[in-house]
Amino acid sequence: KSVEVRGRMHLDTATYDSDVTELGNATALRRTRLGMSGKLDDTWSFQIEYDFAENGTSANDVYLRRPLGEGTLTIGQVKVPMGLNELTSSNAITFMERASNSNITADSRRIGIHYAQSIDNLLFQSMLYTRGIGGERPSGANSGSDAPMGIAGRLVFTPSVGENQLLHLGVSVAAEDRGDFNALRYRDRPEVRPADIRLIDTGTIADVDSTLKFGLEAAYQSGPFSIEAEYLANNVNRDGNPDVTFDGFHIQTSYVLTGEKRGYRGGNFRGISPNGKGAWEVAARYSQTNLSDGLIVGGEQSNITLGLNYYASSNVRFMANVIFADIKDGINGDEKPTAFALRAQFAF
Amino acid sequence: KSVEVRGRMHLDTATYDSDVTELGNATALRRTRLGMSGKLDDTWSFQIEYDFAENGTSANDVYLRRPLGEGTLTIGQVKVPMGLNELTSSNAITFMERASNSNITADSRRIGIHYAQSIDNLLFQSMLYTRGIGGERPSGANSGSDAPMGIAGRLVFTPSVGENQLLHLGVSVAAEDRGDFNALRYRDRPEVRPADIRLIDTGTIADVDSTLKFGLEAAYQSGPFSIEAEYLANNVNRDGNPDVTFDGFHIQTSYVLTGEKRGYRGGNFRGISPNGKGAWEVAARYSQTNLSDGLIVGGEQSNITLGLNYYASSNVRFMANVIFADIKDGINGDEKPTAFALRAQFAF
C-alpha cells in the first residue's frame, strides 16, 4: 500500500466590459481540491478527490482501478470518454475555461465502468455509465425513477509524423437512455466564471428520452507549437416533441515562447514543465456553440479568446485571458460582452 | 508525531423487483471518506474522518485518545457501545447493509467520553454521550434547549472454547435523557440503499422524555465458519402518551470457501485477509424489525439476505447481495420487494 495526497487551487479574478447583461467585477475560487491516490495492493489502485471551492462539496475522480488484459479497468466516477478538451485536465488546459461546446456537450464525470486499451498507435476508451455523484437518484416521491444509463466509446489514432511532432485524431460517440430522469437543461457562461451567470440557456427541456452525442477531434503539435480543433454534436431525442440537435466547435493554437512543448499521454494533452526559470505561452481560440434548434431557442455563443500563460514550475501557473464574446438570442437577447481574467494556479 | 491518511469508497448498484412501492434501478456512492489518524505525542492519539459520499459532509470518528489506567479513554465523536453489528466497521460487515434492527436501534456515533477496558476474557466499554455532530444543538429560537445526554455500557465475554474457535457473548444497555430535543423518528430502508426510500417509518414521535435500549449479542466462530445473532430493544418513554417499545433481531451465518477466518479484536469482528489470490465467502441472514407498538404503527420488516463476497486483498472487496424483504404495515401497507445489489469497496 502506498498513498499520496493530492491538492489543487485555481483562483480567478475577472473584470468585465458588460453589454446588456450586467457583469460585476469578481474574484472566485474556481477549484480547491483535496484528495488521495495510490496503490492498494499489487493489482488495485485508487483515487478519491473532492472539490471544496467556494465551500461546496463536489466529487471528482473517485475510483478503483486495475490492469485487465492488455488494458486498464476503472470502477467508479471518472470522465466519460468524449472530447479532447474535456478530457484534458483543468490543470493543463490552455485557456482558463474549456471551450463552451465542450462544457455543454461532453458529460464530464459519471459513475460507471471504464475500460481503456492501447494497441500501437491506437487508443480505445469505453465506458458504461449512469448518473454523476450527487444527483439524479431515485428517492422519496421519485423512488421509482430508474437512473440514466449510457455507453460511450472514443478512438484515438496518433500516426507517426516525425520527430518532435504529434498528430492526434479522435472520434467519440455517447448514447444515453435517460431512464426516468427526462428533464435536461443546457447552458453556459461566456468562457469565464467569476461573475456566475450563463448567457445562453435552453431552459428545462422536458420529455427527453435519450441523447446521442458525437465528437471529432484533431490536433497537431510540432515542438512548442500546437493546434487543436474539436466538433461536438448532441442529438436530443424527445418523447412528445421533435428531436433537437445542438452543436459547436472550437479551434485553438498555442506557442510556447520559451521552447517547451505541451505534454501528451493517454490520448490527452498534459501540462508544460519549464526547462529553466519558467515558461511563457501565448494562445488564441475561436469557439462557437449553438443551443438553438426547432422550438428551443437557447442562443448562440461565438467567442474569441486570447491567452498568455506563465509556468513558474510544473506545479505553479499564472494565466491571463481576454474573452470577446458574441451572444445571439441569449437570456437577454443579443450582446457582446468582453472579459479580462487572471488565474493563479497550483496543483500536485 | 506520526500521521497517516485514511480513505474509503463503497460504491453500490441495485436493481429491484418492486411490489407496491416503486423502486428504481440506481447506483450510489454509499461511503466516500477522507481522514487522518495518528499519534500526537507519546500519550495522545487522534482520528478525524469525514464522509463526503454523494457530496454531503458527515463526520465519522473525530476524537482524541489516550491510555488511562488499564484501559483507553476517548474524547470526541465515536460509536456508542451497543450492538455487535453496529460496532463492526462498515468495511468488515458481512452484508452490504447492517441488519435493520441494528440500523434503527443502535445510536451509532455521538459526541462524548468513552472508556474501554479489558480484563482477561472480559471487555467493558462505557460512554457518556450527547448529540451527534451536525444536529440537535441549541440555537436561534431554540437557544434554550438542553442537549440530550445518555450513558451506555457494553460487556463482552469471550470464554476460551478451543483452538481456532471463538465464542462471543455480549450485553449492552443505553439510557438517554432527551433533554429538550423530544421528537424522534425511527425508520429504515429494506437493507439496501441505492433507491433511497424507507419502507417502515414511525413518523415523528413527539414528547419523548427518554429512551432505554437493551441489547444481547452472541457469536460463534470455528475457522472459516461463523454465526452471529443479536437482539435489540428500545423502550421509548413519552411524556403525555403511553410508552412504546420497538425491537428486532438478526441471525446470520457465513462461511469462507477459501478457508480464511473473519478477524476479531476489541469486541468486534474485523475483515478477512485473503491468504493467496483472493478469498470467497458465502453468507445468509434473517432479520426482523418491529416498529409498531401501541398507537404507533411504523410497520414490521422481515428480510432474508443471501450474500457472496470476494476479497481481492485486505483492502479491496466486492459484494453481491439478494434481499427478500417482507414489509407489513409499511408506508404503503404490506409488500414484498426483492433487491439484487452489488458493491465495489476499498479502504485503507
Next chain:
Amino acid sequence: KSVEVRGRMHLDTATYDSDVTELGNATALRRTRLGMSGKLDDTWSFQIEYDFAENGTSANDVYLRRPLGEGTLTIGQVKVPMGLNELTSSNAITFMERASNSNITADSRRIGIHYAQSIDNLLFQSMLYTRGIGGERPSGANSGSDAPMGIAGRLVFTPSVGENQLLHLGVSVAAEDRGDFNALRYRDRPEVRPADIRLIDTGTIADVDSTLKFGLEAAYQSGPFSIEAEYLANNVNRDGNPDVTFDGFHIQTSYVLTGEKRGYRGGNFRGISPNGKGAWEVAARYSQTNLSDGLIVGGEQSNITLGLNYYASSNVRFMANVIFADIKDGINGDEKPTAFALRAQFAF
C-alpha cells in the same frame, strides 16, 4: 515538492446560568479541520485547509506563497492584517473564544494579495482584499454586483526590552469599499459558542458604502507572564444615513504556572510547548464591545472571563473558561448570563 497534512479538533461543551435569553447546555465541535501545506518547488509554497466542524464546509487558509524582495508574497485567502487577537491562531489563543470586539471588527479571512516584510524590529503587513470564500459573489439576478475591495496595513514594533522579555506595539488600518454589496450586520455570541445565539446584534445595516477600521495593539511579556490589550474601531459609512462607529477593546493577562512562556513569531503570539509533563496557565480578560451608535442600537457587551489551560504537549490542550457576560440593549434587552465552558483541543 514536499507536502504535509494538517488537522485540528476543538471540541467544546458549555453549561449556562441564563438570565433573560434561555441558553441550553450543549456540546459542539468548534473546529474540525483537514488540510495540506508544503513546498511546490524551490520558490513557491502553499496551504489548503478546510473546516468541516458540525458538517459544514468552510475554507480557511487557501494560498500560494513565495519570497519576494525582502518579504513574503501570498496570493489567496488569508487573514486581513488587523488585530493581534484575530491574527493569533485559534490553536494558540489564551481563552476559548477571541475577545468580542476582535470577532466583530477584524475581517478574518479574505481573498487577496498579502505582503509582509520585516526590517529589524519592525514588521509591516499589507493586503489588498476582496470578499471571503463562499459569499458576496455576483451571480444570477445580482450578476452585475461588483465585489467589495479593501486595503489594509499593519505595523508592528517590537523594541528590545531585555532578556526573556517582549514588548509588542501595533497599529493597523483597513479601508473597504463595499462595491455593490452594501448590507452588513454585526453581532456576536457572549464569547462562548456551544449554545449558538448572538445576544448583541445590529440587524442588517443597509446602504453601507464603505468601512474604515482602525486598531491599536500592545502586549508585554516577561517569561511566563504576559499582558495584552487591543482597541478596535469601525466607522461605517452609509449612503443615505449618518455614519455610525462601533468600537471595543479587551485587556487580558496570563501566567504559566509551570514557567513556560507563550511563543511569539511574525507579529503574533504562538502556543505554549510544555517543558516536562505538561504546562498549566491561568488567565483573566475584560472585554467591551459597543454596537450602538446613532440610530443603530445593536447593544453593548462587557465580559469578564477567567481561564485555566492545561497543555499536555505542544499538540494537545484542555481549557476551562468562566464567562461573566453583561449585555445592555441586546436582542432581549439587558441581561447578565454566566457560562462555564470546557474545550478539548488537538492540532498538528
